[in-house]
Amino acid sequence: METERITPGTVLGWKGRRRFGALTAYDFPMARLLDEAGVPVLLVGDSLGMVVLGHPDTTHVTMDDMLHHVRAVARARPKALVGGDLPFRSYDTPELAVANARALVVAGADFVKAEGGREILPQLRAIRDAGIELCGHLGMLPQHVLEEGGKYRIKGRDEAGRQRLLDDARALEDLGAFACVLELVAPPVAAEITRACRRMATIGIGSGSDCDGQILVTHDLVGAFPWFTPKFIVPRVRTGADIRTAAAGWLAEVG
Numbered sequence: 001m002e003t004e005r006i007t008p009g010t011v012l013g014w015k016g017r018r019r020f021g022a023l024t025a026y027d028f029p030m031a032r033l034l035d036e037a038g039v040p041v042l043l044v045g046d047s048l049g050m051v052v053l054g055h056p057d058t059t060h061v062t063m064d065d066m067l068h069h070v071r072a073v074a075r076a077r078p079k080a081l082v083g084g085d086l087p088f089r090s091y092d093t094p095e096l097a098v099a100n101a102r103a104l105v106v107a108g109a110d111f112v113k114a115e116g117g118r119e120i121l122p123q124l125r126a127i128r129d130a131g132i133e134l135c136g137h138l139g140m141l142p143q144h145v146l147e148e149g150g151k152y153r154i155k156g157r158d159e160a161g162r163q164r165l166l167d168d169a170r171a172l173e174d175l176g177a178f179a180c181v182l183e184l185v186a187p188p189v190a191a192e193i194t195r196a197c198r199r200m201a202t203i204g205i206g207s208g209s210d211c212d213g214q215i216l217v218t219h220d221l222v223g224a225f226p227w228f229t230p231k232f233i234v235p236r237v238r239t240g241a242d243i244r245t246a247a248a249g250w251l252a253e254v255g
């Protein structure tokens with residue numbers, strides 16, 4: 001386990017040498033528990049819109065939501081690297097992207113993550129030019145799920161899709177993104193991007209086992225959002241069921 005605070009450089013230094021895991025955290029106790037478990041990267045993902053705030057998808061998450069949760073995670077003072085998602089519409093222009101990325105950093109994020117490739121390059125470049133650490137996000141982009149008819153589909157299955165992903169990944173690497181989430185990317189394409197981009201760590205979710213790192217939504221890992229579990233996840237524990245059992249047992253005693 002690392003003894004120093006993890007930096008983007010630490011994560012990049014692992015490329016090709018050791019695989020790593022990353023998990024989402026949205027509040028103080030979870031950040032502290034995951035940090036104590038040695039998880040090196042904690043992402044305050046906009047998935048909080050679904051698993052914490054009860055929205056149907058991530059498009060409802062606001063900057064205020066993100067700042068509130070990034071502050072809570074930062075209060076745990078984790079050794080882990082802390083990332084904050086730029087939520088839907090918060091990076092429509094380079095100016096907006098920089099202002100909101102700065103606000104996430106002030107709230108306690110070590111890096112920010114934005115969904116998309118070359119179509120948002122001016123915004124991503126502005127973030128990097130402002131000296132802010134950046135993680136990309138390619139493949140299935142949850143903030144665009146409504147445009148996709150509400151379906152979370154695997155990307156990169158055909159040649160055009162594969163080439164688009166590879167070109168987007170190279171563009172992010174050239175900008176200086178230290179890492180890039182690959183979500184629901186066809187595993188051979190995720191593996192190819194991981195090999196091709198030597199200066200950027202890939203972090204897969206539902207994209208096979210050949211990425212540099214893997215990330216999961218913690219609620220999925222621990223069964224804390226039992227009403228929906230992605231196909232590629234087997235919860236390690238079932239805290240949702242445990243909570244129901246504990247509450248019902250206590251009620252039976254006091255009621």
Ligand code: KIV
Pocket residue numbers: 024043044045046047048085181205215216217
């Ligand atoms: O919002 C989120 O939690 C994410 C991860 C699943 C990568 O983007």
